[in-house]
Amino acid sequence: MAVSDKFKQLTEKKPEIGLLFSRVNKVKWLSFPYILWMIGFILIPLIMILYYGLTNGENSFTFENISLIANPVNRGALLLALELSVFSTLICLLLAYPLAIILNNTKLKSNSFIVLIIILPMWMNFLLRTIAWQNILERTGVLNTILNFLHLPTLNIINTPAAIILGMVYNFLPFMVLPIYNVLIKIDKDVVNAARDLGANGGQTFLKIILPLSLPGVISGITMVFVPSLTTFVISTILGGSKIVLIGNVIEQQFRLGNWNTGSGLSLVLMVFILFSMAIISKYDKEGEGSNIW
Amino acid sequence: MTDNKLIDLVNITKSFGDTVVLDELNLYIRENEFLTLLGPSGCGKTTTLRIIGGFETPNKGQVIFEGKDITKLPSNERQLNTVFQKYALFNHMTISENIAFGLKIKKKSKIYIQDKIKYALKLVNLDGFENRMPDSLSGGQQQRIAIARAIVNEPKVLLLDEPLGALDLKLRQDMQYELIRLKNELGITFVYVTHDQEEALTMSDTIVVMNQGYIQQVGTPEDIYNEPKNAFVADFIGDSNIIPSLMVEDKLVNILGVNFPCVDIGFGRNKPVDVVIRPEDIDLVKPEHGIVTGRVTSLLFKGVHYEMEVTANGREWLVHSTDLFPVGSEVGIHVDPYDIQIMNKPESEDEEAALIVE
Incomplete structure (x- = not known):
């Protein structure tokens, strides 16, 4: 039954x-x-x-490729890449946050136009933009020609870390502005009014309400600037010349030389850093503020 | 409620761009009063509240609070708190952090704050919710937290901007009782904004009916309901029959060609007026006993009463009655003299806003 x-x-x-x-x-x-x-x-x-x-040329398992990161040249390249990408991320944040606040506070018709201007460079090819900067910054480039013409001292920016940071900031700034702006416009105006109503002055309202509520956008902005900055080899090649080697350049060279094992090993190390920042994103950015501009 | 004026709005004018939202508005709010700003959307009621709260600055006029001009004072320096329409809770903070927000800004001691949180949660019947997050609460609960967050600061005035608008009917009715209880326990002034006439009639000491930036009538719920000053108020508050008529002489009005005795005097002779008759004030009687006779054209059962439409003298009369008269039957219409409300036809500019836009 x-x-x-x-x-x-x-x-x-x-x-x-x-x-x-x-x-x-x-x-x-x-x-x-x-x-x-x-x-x-x-x-x-x-x-x-x-x-x-995780293998050598004879298909047997090894940690050798990964441990190559300890090699002074590779380690130096990784540390320099970390340093430059931290710097450019910070500069992006300092430029983007006030801009996003201003955009959010001015309820003008021109708002979407300003956002368009921010996005506009992204419609041009990434390589072209970077090569354009090379032309501007070169010893006999646009910038120095103008400075010469004005009888001002010329600048040697090209092939310095500063040029690379400039390139990173220029290329990745929109990825910082838009997630922050997207979070800010979603904050209910009455939530801000409520804080004022309960006695908070402008500064207190910013620190206790606006900043914490905009944190998801800040976090995803940071990740979206930091990750491509850390892994870039195009910007450092074009604006850094051969003198400055970032971890991205090292990996690129290994693959070009046919050392797939070494290149992959170093990539895995870099991936640890990227996965780490992805973990931070998924923890704080539950609504995917950053994803809508990719 | 005392007779002391707590808030005095003097000649307030506010426009957004070309749109004049408030035009030379004058209104005072007494201490310990439950005052409701009532009107359709766009009538300027919320703008009035936001001007009192300090979220909007009037283009002209003054806001006087306890004798002092606070027109230019930012909202964080005003001795009043607001409950917003969509709660506006701080979603990144726990319930107790939300409630403590104003007190922490004022640098109150930890023990004081703890006591206040306990007291406020008890007052809104949400004990034990201290460590919950706003997201995990229902709409009604969030609204109570918003009220708790405001009242712990011991404001002299609580401003409420359609606080029950987002709740369902049953919850809204429960919350109306809660608000009346709260008001009595706290002994402070409530300024309440709503478009719901029933809500206004239930809770208020004073109702201010607004339309298109003008105040139409200020009065107790009974005044507003029984003696609407103009067609707009009569139409907005409850159902009514508004009939253009002729005042023949004192205590006699000609409605659709038939003379009805009434109690109003001082309108002059043969003056055009509007007559308001509430549907529940019309008595349906045998045809021979009525002042006019008509025929029932529709019948709806509404629970407490029947809603009928009676055609008489070329017009539909809306009638509420507990007696049933089937469709097609001949009936007499009788109205007691004191149930006929006479209103002047609009003459001045702000009376124009009293016209019902059909």
Whole structure:
């Protein structure tokens, strides 16, 4: 009897299960192209990097590639990359936060125009923008020509860390402004009014209400500037010349020389830093403030 | 309620761009009063409240608080607190941090703050919610926390901007009783903004009916309901029959060609007026006993009463009655003289706002 009962239960449930399956299948079919894409261009390359990073040329397991980060040249490149990306992230933050506040407070029709101006450079090719900066900063470039013409002392910015930071800030500033602005416009004006109503002055309202509520945007802004700054090799190549080597350049060189194992090993080290900042993002940025501009 | 004026709004004018929201508004609010600003959206009631709260500055006029001009005073220096329409709780803080916010700014001692949190949560019937986050509360609970957050600062006036607007009907009715209880326990002045006439009638000591930036009538709920000053008030508060008529002489008005005895005097002879008759004040009687006779054209059961429409003398009369008269039956309409409310036709500029826009 127990068996027949169970059978009955199963047969009774069947239509429901069937419906569920067809629904899942529908969703699956829609996501199929993306899943293929993800497997082919994200998952497999990641596995390959993991494989190359943890093996030597003879396919046997080793930590040698990863431990190469301890090599003075590589370590120096990583530390310099960390230093420059921290700097450029800070500068971006200092420029972006006040700008986002001003944008949020001025309820002008020109608001969307200003946002457009911020986004506009992103529509031009990243390489072109950076090469343009190279032309501006060069010893005989646009900037120095103008300074010469005005009988002012010329500047030697090109091929210095300052030039690289400038390039990073210029290229990644929109990624800091937009997440912060997006968070700020979502803060209910009456929440700010409520703080004022309860006795807080402008400064207290900012510190206790606006700043904490805008933190998710700040965090995602920081990550979105910090990660590409840390891994860049284009900006450092174009604006840093051959003198300044960042970890991105080291990895690029290893791959160019055919040392896939070493390049992958160092990439894995860099990935630890990126995963770390991704972990911070997912912890604070639950609403995905940053994701809408990618 | 005392007769002391606590807040005095003098000649307040406010415009946003080209739109004049308030035009030369004068209003005083007495100590310990439950005053309700009532009107349709866009009538200027919320702007009036925000000017009192210090979130808007009037273009002209003064806000006097306890005899002092506070027109230019920022909101954080005013001795009043606001409960906002959508609660405006600080979502990154716990309930007790929300309630403690104003007290911490004022640098009160920890023990004092703890006591106040306890007291306030008890007052709004939410003991034990100290460490919850606002997100985890229902709308009604969040609104109570918003009230608790405001009253711990012991304001002389509590401003409430449609605080029950986002709640469902049952909860709204419960909260109305809560607010009346709170008002009595705290013994402070409430200034309440709503578009819901029932809410206004239930809770207020004084109702200020507003339309298009002008005050239409100020009075007790009974005044406003029983003796509306103009067609707008009559139409906005409850259901009513508003009929253009002719005042024949004192105590006699000609409604749709039939003379009705009334109690109003001093309107002059043969003067056009508007007559307001509440649907529940119309008595349906046998045709031979009525002042006019008509035919029932529709019938709806409303629970407490029947709602009927009666066609008489070329007009639909809205009638509420507990007696049933079937559709098509011949009835007599009788109205007691004191149930007929006579109103002047609008003449001046701010009376124009009293016209009902059909």
